[in-house]
Amino acid sequence: MSDTLRKTPLYDLHVELGAKMVPFAGxxxxxxxxAGVMKEHLQTRxxxxxxxxxxxxxxxxxxxxxxxEAALxxxxxxxxxxxGLPEGRQRYGFFTNDQGGILDDLMLANRGDHLFVVVNAACKAADIAHMQNGLPGCTVEEISDRALLALQGPQAEEVLAGILPGVRDMRFMDVAVFESSFGALWVSRSGYTGEDGFEISVETARAEELARALLAHDAVEPIGLGAxxxxxxxxxxxxxxHDIDETTTPIEAALGWAIxxxxxxxxxxxxxxPGAAVILDQLESGAPRQRVGLRPEGRAPMREGTELFETQGAGTAVGRVTSGAFGPTIGAPMSMGYVPAALASPGTGLHGDVRGKHMPVTVAKLPFTPANFKR
Structure with a gap:
């Protein structure tokens, strides 16, 4: 493992728990x-x-x-x-460029006298510079002395309420600060799994202690990047x-609901x-291509980069898979990708080029598994 890779405050705990460590976003x-990816996935569900x-x-x-003023x-x-975001609430959003492409997606919270923003790891430095350069009347402070944990799943509330009883009153996308025996915890009721759950910002020095307390609960297991x-x-x-980048607009990515x-x-x-003319035009008139769900036939996933064809064994590629894996909950392979708007209706049959063979795949409605958020 490269000496240039950074370690999170939970690195030693991961190693102790037998994790397979890999480089990811530095x-x-x-x-x-x-336990393995399959069991970790099903544990969370x-x-x-x-x-x-x-x-x-x-x-x-x-x-x-x-x-x-900071919000404007x-x-x-x-x-x-x-x-218009009420205090104690957060929203999903994205930075855009002049062409309407997405520079990063992020979470934005109203914390009373300031905004709390969570950005992706690989884009962190660029995002902070983007805000510092683009918000001359504001101070932009990276928080470097706090870890971030996500507790996800249908029993997440029960587990976290044992430490913070107040989380029972939180709705999906609420944010709050709680005093605890682990110091001040910044909590949002949100996550990246489709399940109910929380993201918890904790002082670096208290992170391992909090993680161990949560893992001590019979309902909780550690989960890695694979799941x-x-x-x-x-x-x-x-x-x-993968699914969104500087070349995809929010409307192409089916994220218009966030505007x-x-x-x-x-x-x-x-x-x-940035890119308002492009994005607002597409909101009114539609985008030329669309992010869609894809269900391959058989058991083998169609991975990122698989080209999609309208006619089996003929023609030029009309689209491309951007993410693909086996879905343990649905018991079948699943993918997402981009296809022309005319081919984006659920039920449309296409073919993916898998190692030189054109295999059937059907456009499917997203999500593959219904969300379980606490509304």
Whole structure:
């Protein structure tokens, strides 16, 4: 393992628990524990799983004039309604470029007098520079002394309420700060699995202690990157750099739902973000291609990079798979990818080029597994 890779505060615990460590986004991360990806995936769906997501970026954005000014400033970089976001709530959003492409996707929370932003690990440095350069009236502070854990699954509330009883009152996408025996915990009721759950920011020095306390519960097992990927794919959630990137617009990526009415044409704060003309045109008229779910026949997944064809054994590729894996919950392979809008209806038959053979695949509705959030 390269000496240049960074370690999260839970690295020693992962090794102690028998994790297989791999390089990921500049960090040494657990891809799986001894139970294996399949069991870890099903554990999270049935009970609760604990994920180390400390590689993600945690950022605070402030304005001397308060939350409203900071929110309006950040709206110049994202097509999301932040000024109208109530205190104690968060939203999914994305940075866009002048062509309407996605620079990164992120979570944005109203924490009263500031915004708390969580960005992807691989984009962390670029995102922080983007905010520092694009928000001259604000302070942009990377939080470097806190770890980030995700507790996911139908028993996540029961487990975390044993430490923080107040989480029982939280709804999906609520955020709160709780005092605890592990110090101040910044909690959001959200995650990346399609299950109910929480993301918990904890002081670095207390992270292992908190993780051990959660893992001591009979319902909780440690979960690695492998199951994290199959869980999010079953849930129809995008992975940055694969399903979305600088060449995909939010509308192509089927993420138009994340652009609130006030930021659309005719809204009180219409546009004003990079690529607004492209994105708002596509919102009204549609995009030429669409991210879709794909269900291959048989048991073999169609992996990222598989080219898609309208006619078996003939013609030029019309699309491409961006993510693919076996879905333990659905008991079948699953993929996501991009196809022309005319071929994006569920039930449309296509063919994927798997090692030179054109194999049948059907466009499917997303998500593959229904979400289990607490509304």
């Amino acid at each position: 960090y040494e991360m657990p891809v799986q524990f001894p 049935a009970a609760a799983g604990l994920f180390d997501v400390s590689h993600m970026g945690q950022v605070i954005v402030r304005s001397a004039q308060g939350y409203d 400033a950040l709206e110049t970089l994202v097509p999301v309604d932040l000024a 994290r990927d199959s869980l999010r794919l079953e849930a129809g959630l995008c992975l940055y750099g 609130q009415k006030v930021r659309r044409r005719g809204g009180t704060r219409e546009g004003g973000f």
